[in-house]
Amino acid sequence: MISRATIDSVFETARVEEVIGDFVQLKKSGSNFKGLSPFTDERSPSFMVSPVKQIWKDFSSGKGGNVVSFLMEHEHFTYPEAIRYLAKKYGIEIEETEQTSEQKESANERESMYLVTDFAKDYFHNTLLKTEEGKAIGLSYFKERGFTDETIKKFELGYSPDSWDAFTSHAIKKGYKLEFLEKTGLSIVKTDTSTGSATKMFDRFKGRVMFPIRSMSGRTLGFGGRILTSDKKAAKYLNSPESDIYHKSKVLYGIFHAKQSIAKEDNCYLVEGYTDVIQFHQTGIHNVVSSSGTALTPEQIRLVNRLTKNITVLFDGDAAGLRASLRGIDLILEQGMNVKICTFPEGEDPDSFSKKNSLEELTLYLEENSKDFITFKASLLAADAKNDPIKKAQTIHDMVASIAKIPDVIKREVYLRECSRIMDISEQVLFNSIAQLLRKDQKEAAKKEKKTQEPFEVVSSEKNKPKKVDVQFELEQKLIELLVLYGSMEQEFEEMVIDKNEKGELDFKAEVFESRVFEKIYLDLQDDEIEFTNPEFKNIYSEIINRYVENPEAKSENFVNQMAPEIAAGVTNILMEEERYVLHDWERMQIFVKEKEKTIAQVVSETILSLRRFLVAKKIDELSETMKNDQDFDKEAGLQEIVAYIGLKKLLSDKLNRVL
Structure with missing residues (x-):
């Protein structure tokens, strides 16, 4: 077992942005970093990393947590394996107690x-x-x-x-x-x-x-x-x-040694064999990986896509092998990536060529001979076509089919214009051809979707109805959010208490007092004997209150590293929810979001009163339903109870209006 001291040392030393940066290309976004999700296939960044809070959140998959939970999710590490990985990365000596035979057996x-x-x-x-x-x-x-x-x-x-x-x-x-x-x-x-x-x-x-x-x-x-x-x-x-641990379609040979260089150089060289990768490394070019002799797959391309948008595919001089490999180029284009192709002289491959040349010579060769995919494909296919009109037409069809794979409309048009220039054919003909291909793809996609539907599935208008809001869930979540974000903050609260006015009538009187947010929430819920109904919120609430009681000045972001992974994930979701809007860059569009800190006391009071009022209304509904359906129920007593709850609901509504 790894000692608590080692675990604490790992969390104190490890930087979430550095660790995740080894797997995902991160770009600065205000005080945070953003990048493409490593868990889903996406083209717009929805993955956020907060260096201040030392947590991350993937809005496309809903996953989130601290540095350890990222390794557990992404690399399928167990908790101890993630701690060992981080300890090794940061040079921390691991203290551990001897495992029992039962613990070894339970692996x-x-x-x-x-x-x-x-x-x-x-x-x-x-x-x-x-x-x-x-x-x-x-x-x-x-x-x-x-x-x-x-x-x-x-x-x-x-x-x-x-x-x-x-x-x-x-x-x-x-x-x-x-x-x-x-x-x-x-x-x-x-x-x-x-x-x-x-x-x-x-x-x-x-x-x-x-x-x-x-x-x-x-x-x-x-x-x-x-x-x-x-x-x-x-x-x-x-x-x-x-x-269970090796899926060749999802692995690239050399990615472990290449990942940092790929992100730094913003380019990845793709070769075919193990020795190609090793010789390039030995020569001094480290941003190189191999598909290990298997046909390139979308999963392998997405591995690179996390680190860079640019791939340079390296081929040897074997013409037959080149044509077979062009299919992989289309897959790369489908992922929205930029592709260049470099071939070596006949009889040479990346292994032999890098062995014979110095780093400077190899680098220069790659720079001078890497062609854009459309130029390369045109020259390769045009050499076959020569003066044969039928072959030339087929060549143009092949090129247009590749361009159709590109999801970006602007890139597609640029490539079409280039294809028009190289192959000496009108742009209009190419645009018409690609439009036909895209329509055909859309029809096939529609057919596939239709096949997946049930044979006599009736499309109900119910599906189009908006989902009913779960008010209690929303209010409980809001209270947890306030605890997590502002629990230790001291605020001036205005409590509305019932008192007699000068005329002797019952009225509200404002009493102002100072309290920490967590104390206000805890005492108010205790007074009304309110418990959370959502099991996850209940666990998080209990955990956070206990930690604030131990240390009223504790910072909630530090809780994440000390909580069980399942509870920490829930806390992370709340801590990072506000960061979702950073992805949209509102301020660039002159839309300024009001800072919550300016009205914390008001929001806390409003949320507690809203929950109280909701629970009272729920009680009224329950009693009314019981009176209707239960013949043995004492209707007179029930009616008196309902009247009392209606009075309480009105009182809470008045208090809530005063707060608002």
Whole structure:
């Protein structure tokens, strides 16, 4: 177990904007930062980070919290894993007590799988560097590729022994369960169908050099293994199979080492293989990732989209491979990103070219040879078409189909004009063609939507009715908001008490007193024996009041780091609700929002009185309903009670009007 002192030290040291900045490209927005949501597919920023409050809020998915909750949501860390990650990032020594066997046993399946992949990464790396077989075969191969000791260590490259079960047997001896070795794909298990017990165990990556595949936060998700023999039956490259922690369509090789450089350079180089990434890094270009030999997917593109809007796709000189890869370009355009393409001389690929050139030469080559996608696609397809009118027409159709993928209307028009110039065809024809394509896409989308509807679904006018406002929910939420934002603030409250006037009639008399906001709310709710009906608000209210009682001057934003994650999430939603309007940049449009601090006492009094009046009205309705439906109910007593509540409601209404 990690000690409380370590956890406190982590929260005191970690900066939420720095940690999230490793995963999301953040831009300054007033006192906050904003960026694209890492949880949803969006093109307008709805993700806010508050350095002052040390919390974040994603308005598109509704998620929010502190620095630890971000890692738990984004990287699927457990609480202890998130604390360890932050401690490592900020160089904090972890103090912990020994785990019991029961605590070890309770580690969930995903944690166990991560433990296994981490163990495997270290095992393969040590085998490469410290065993005779590893040095003679694996290390020799990497050295031949030109990798330095520093590069091998940085990417934690490894070697799996050329033995049927060397790794599996070693892992089991070290206490790792065969179940998780199989689930991560590191081991292949043959079972007896009659008994269900394991009969044979094999190492999946037997006799291969190993490339650990890591998440954006650095967790080991799986492996790529390259065979070094000329066995034609075996695949040259072998990846870990899909598992609960490894989804190849959602992972980019090298993203962990590249993320900061991608954000800094505002560009990402996309290559095909592991060694392409490693050689670029070794040469000095770090903003490079690889799709690891798989076809590019929207999920992989969105990983880059969080860090930059610009992708430069690097291809080798193989013309056939180029055409196949153009499909990936359309996917990038669909995500609203800017695409450039750079090819290397025939017979060269990013790996070999970067090995032969210095950083200055490579940088210059990339700058001079990176073409806009439309220029590149036109030159590539036009070379095929030559003087054949039919092929030229097909080429233009291909280019227009790519431009149609671009969501931004202005960008689309610019590219169409460029296409018109390059292919010597009128702009009007191209605009008509793209309009036809867009209409076709809209029709297909409408058909798909229609298919998803129930066969005899009746569209009811009820659907168009506005949702009924839950008054009690809104008022309870408002009280929690006031507690969270202003609980420790001292205010001058005006209490309206009933007194006799000069004529001897009952009237209101104003009494002014000073109190902290939390004390006013707590005492008023206690007096009326009012309890929150919403379970989440009830938990937050209890937690906050207890903390204010312990320390009346406490800052509510500090509560978030000390609360249970589920309660902290609710508090974050309230703390960041006002930041939603910052996203719209009202002040730039000359719309100025009134500051709440100027009327806090009035808002507190108004909210409490409104809740009291609502509950009284609710009681009147309940009694009326009981009188109608319950034959045994004492109607005379019930009527007297209703009259008394009506009088109380009028009194509360009068008090509320005075406050307003």
